[in-house]
Amino acid sequence: MVSLAAASKAGYDFNAKYNCPASLKIGNRVFTNYESKGxxxxxxxTAIALSCDTVWYQIAYDQWVKDGGLSPKGNLNDFFFKAAKGFGFGKQTGVDLPSESSGRLANREWKQSWYEANKNFFCNYKTKAIPAQQTPLLIAIAKENCVDGAKIRAGDAVNFAIGQGDTTATPMQMIQMYAAIANGGTIMKPTIGRAILDNKGKIIKEILPQRVGKLPLDKPTLAFMQDALQAVVTEGTARYPFTGFPVAVSAKTGTGEVFGKNLDGSEKDTTSWLVSYAPSEKPKYAVLMMVSQGGTGSLTSGPSVRKIYEAIFGVTGSKADPLRSLFPSGPPSVIPRLTTDGRILPPMKLKSSAKNGG
Known part of the structure; x- marks a missing residue:
């Protein structure tokens, strides 16, 4: 969604057609779609629904060239970097949990600081790297990083466009972003706690919803984004896990490639993730699942996210029963009651309106 926001700022026509080849050659490297399908x-x-990486590779590369490529201009557009910053990459969400990571926004400023911290290592690679890292490829990369490691290269730009490379994000950041897409563009501070009570149930501090920003989107782009996320489920990469689901879900799948090997010498598998919200038209819930070395987002995370929504909406098969839902009367809007010994009382349940216990 960051790339869509960047494309909008760069003036791309959302009603135009774009080429989705199986692969795209940038310099001397070939970048492919996942499973190399065109x-x-x-x-x-459709590019969003099918998760066509090569469309975004081309757009990101073209914008990198317009910004000067390896010799950046003085007044940079940096549409992709700016969009990512506006979505909250590289910034803590402020959730009330300890040790939250801010992730990493691998923009020009980060690349410069990374280079300054690692230049000595790369320029003395043969004496500082362990024997296992003394491969021809890694030595060549080290030599390149020693000379101009602070530069944003074409490969950095195209990887950034699909969330690969040096940029990282936490599940909490991702769910905050997609909740903002769902609610119309307002970025909310996520919270776990609802209030702080004493042992008699008296409110010491109430934790209220807090707006912390707005997504960098105009209304037409936001509407297009919401429609595209629904298409991911109805005709795209998340169609399989949500086939027959009675509640409209909007989602985006992800399959993050991971470099390196496991302790047994096997190649690391991809990171599976799926982030979503529902119902699509009047969203109430946002659900995300991320599985390290889990494979694809659709096949691994998708079915589990569906199970969560089944519990939330009281779904059995292809039917939803509000009385079987997690919150029959809607999400709790009041602070729960406590017993005299400090235990939280369960929420009140609706009684079935059917006669004779049916």
Whole structure:
């Protein structure tokens, strides 16, 4: 969604057709779609639904060239970096949990600081790297990083466009972003606690919803984004896990490639994730699942996210029963009551309106 926001700022037409080849050569490296599948000329909406990486590779590369490539201009557009910052990458959400990570926004400023911290290592790689890292490829990369490791290269730009490379994000950051897409663009501070009570149930401090920002989107782009996320479920990469689901869900799948090997010498598998909200038209809930070395987002995270929504909406098979839902009368809006010994009383349940116990 960051790339869609960047494309909007750069003036791309959402109603135009874009080429989705199986691969795209940038310099001397070939960047591919996941599983190297192409889709031909497709709309921007379909590019999101099918998760066509090569569309975003091309857009990101073209914008990198316009910004000067390896010799950046003085007045940079940096549409992708700026959009990511506006979505909250590289910034703590402020959730009331200890030791929250801010993730990493691998923009030009970060690349410069990374270079300054690692230049000595790369320029003395043969004496500082362990024997296992003394491969021809890694030595060549070290030599390149020693000379101009602070520069944003073409590969950095195209990887950034699909969330690969040096940028990282926490599940909490991702759910905050997609909740903002769902609610119309307002970034809210996530909270675990609802209030602080004493042992007699008296409110010491109430924790109220807090707006912390707005997504960098105009209304047409936000509407297009919401429609595209629904298309991911109805005709795209999340179609499989949500087939027959009675509540409209909007989602985006992700399959993050991971460099390196496991302790047994096997290659690390991809990170599976799926982030979503529902119902699509009047969202109430946002659900995310991320599985380290879990494979694809659709096949691993998708079915589990569906199970969560089944519990939330009281779904059995292809039918939803509000009386079987997690919150029959809606999400709790009042602070729960306590017993005299400090235990939290369960929420009140609705009684079935059917006669004769049916």
């Amino acid at each position: 889709a031909g000329l497709i709309s921007m909406r």
